[in-house]
Amino acid sequence: MNKITCIVDNKTLKGTSLKTEHGLAFWIETEYGTVLFDTGQTADVLSHNLSLLNLKVKDIDVLAISHAHFDHTGGLEAVIHENPELIMIANEDVFRPRYSRRKGKYEQSGLRLEREILARSVDIRLSNTPTEIFTNLWTTGEITQREDLEGRSSSHFIRDGEAWKPDPYRDDMSLVLKTEEGLVVICGCCHAGLLNTLSHVEQHFKGPIVAVIGGTHLMTADRKLLNHVIDVLEKNYPSLRLYLNHCTGDSAIKTLAMAFGERVHIFPAGSVVTFRDHPG
Secondary structure, rough: EEEEEEEEEOOOOOOOOOOOOOEEEEEEEEEOEEEEEOOOOOOOHHHHHHHHHHOOHHHHHEEEOOOOOOHHHHOHHHHHOOOOOOEEEOOOOOOOOEEEEEEEEEEOOOOOOOOHHHHHHHHEEOOOOOOEEEEEEEOOOOOOOOOOOOOOOOOOEEEOOOOEEEEOOOOOEEEEEEEEEEEEEEEEEEEEHHHHHHHHHHHOOOOOOOEEEEOOOOOOHHHHHHHHHHHHHHHHHHOEEEEEEEHHHHHHHHHHHHHHHHHEEOOOOOOOEOOOOOOO
16 A cells, blocks of 8 residues: 655644644655655754654655755755665756745745755765656656646746846656556646646656646646646546645635546645555
8 A cells, every 4th residue: 555644734634733834745655665755844844743643754765856945855954864874866957056036136945955965964866867766656757848837936046157047947856656546646846837747747657647646836827727727637637636735726726626526635734645556
């Protein structure tokens, strides 16, 4: 059985003492090993929530990073010093400095730990191509074909010499879990775009996509874009289940729920979903 638990999110399950923050982290247990996918925004929230959920850093086999932004990598220090055998998997562009423009000023918004510091504590493995983490669990690799709209923010930039340019989000990747039912796509922020990500998965992996879990960066999407997303999902993925959180946005979740009913689920911190193992 494969078990996915949301550790950090903007919201928590009601009735728990879990902490919230604008960030995301997933605990993914498979019969072959355990992955922590992203680390939330702070070590404090990640550590607190792991403790309440009775999950231990020493049990993590692999740390996978969806992209560099601090709300997905800010909790790294809670992990790297407690697990010296840890493997860290990410895109080759993950260490590029990234910035957010606020009130005319550019502030760092990427990894807060330098590569050299991380390399002393974890085994860093970078790749732009789909990478097998364990049997039946893969990274998407870099999503290069982006014919549909990306999950873009007007405040995200990189430095190119002396010029500021929009962040191309080359580091953005998701995970793909092969289950008995089909493929489950686990997203961080989906800056590459939800529809682009699903198309990429179809091109690189065999089997129907049966579920999407995580942030889909639709929080700034207008009605026209949401209608387009709904139309494509309805046409190409008619049985798709959505477990949404983080940067998807309340308005988008509500609109998607109106379109797809019980196939849409809110997935705050403390939520758990399971999938049967792939038989192959």
